[in-house]
Amino acid sequence: MTDAITVAQAQEYDHYTMEEVGIPSLVLMERAALACYRDILTGPFDLSRILVVAGSGNNGGDGVAVARLLRIHGLNVRLMLVGQPDHATEQTKQQLKIAAHYQTPMTTETADIEHATLVVDGIFGVGLSRPVEGHYATIIHQINEVDAPVFAIDVPSGINADTGDVLGVALTARMTTTMGYRKIGFETTSGRQHVGQLHVADIGVYAPSPLIPSK
Ligand SMILES: NC(=O)C1=CN([C@@H]2O[C@H](COP(=O)(O)OP(=O)(O)OC[C@H]3O[C@@H](n4cnc5c(N)ncnc54)[C@H](O)[C@@H]3O)[C@@H](O)[C@H]2O)[C@@H](O)CC1
Numbered sequence: 001m002t003d004a005i006t007v008a009q010a011q012e013y014d015h016y017t018m019e020e021v022g023i024p025s026l027v028l029m030e031r032a033a034l035a036c037y038r039d040i041l042t043g044p045f046d047l048s049r050i051l052v053v054a055g056s057g058n059n060g061g062d063g064v065a066v067a068r069l070l071r072i073h074g075l076n077v078r079l080m081l082v083g084q085p086d087h088a089t090e091q092t093k094q095q096l097k098i099a100a101h102y103q104t105p106m107t108t109e110t111a112d113i114e115h116a117t118l119v120v121d122g123i124f125g126v127g128l129s130r131p132v133e134g135h136y137a138t139i140i141h142q143i144n145e146v147d148a149p150v151f152a153i154d155v156p157s158g159i160n161a162d163t164g165d166v167l168g169v170a171l172t173a174r175m176t177t178t179m180g181y182r183k184i185g186f187e188t189t190s191g192r193q194h195v196g197q198l199h200v201a202d203i204g205v206y207a208p209s210p211l212i213p214s215k
């Protein structure tokens with residue numbers, strides 16, 4: 001089994017793939033979203049009422065793309081943004097435009113958290129860099145309180161992917177689909193407990209290696 005990697009390595013490999021290899025960020029994002037969409041459809045989930053919760057970073061972008069894919073598939077999905085849309089990354093803004101094209105229903109109602117049969121977590125991924133507070137913490141607590149299982153995109157939000165530690169508050173996922181490689185923090189007791197069933201998605205991001213000339 002290939003080695004687990006750190007957050008820094010994940011970010012380095014992403015950067016290398018986009019800048020050296022030349023695969024655009026949105027292509028990687030689309031591949032990440034398709035992998036999550038496939039794992040959601042084939043997973044042990046009740047897909048009657050899906051709530052996708054998205055932050056303003058690229059983890060959120062993955063989430064917005066997953067919501068759009070589920071919508072096109074004809075499922076009852078709603079998208080809840082927890083970040084500031086105007087602070088969103090360029091990729092996430094583009095994903096919001098595409099989701100709007102397909103009339104992906106949006107919600108701000110916390111009642112939709114209670115009514116969900118599945119919550120898809122696109123709040124934070126490997127970009128989590130400080131304890132979760134404020135509105136983000138409130139939403140994570142509300143999701144943890146309901147029965148609906150959580151599907152986490154890349155990293156269960158609130159978990160430090162290098163240590164598995166909870167940064168303030170974190171979601172406990174039934175399943176996590178992480179991009180490219182397992183993360184070292186997922187192998188700790190806390191990491192395993194929050195990640196649930198782990199899938200690793202090949203999205204075209206690989207460590208620079210002698211087999212693949214980097215220059
Ligand atoms: N780089 C790429 O093109 C790809 C990235 N991918 C996705 O992008 C994610 C990484 O995206 P980002 O680097 O944008 O970061 P995240 O989307 O993980 O985090 C969002 C932003 O939240 C802020 N933040 C950190 N800790 C916070 C806290 N405690 N409270 C409030 N805000 C906080 C940071 O500014 C961070 O940029 C990966 O986990 C993965 O899901 C994948 O789509 C693969 C391709």
Ligand SMILES: [K+]
Pocket residue numbers: 059121122123124125152153154155156157
């Ligand atoms: K996440």
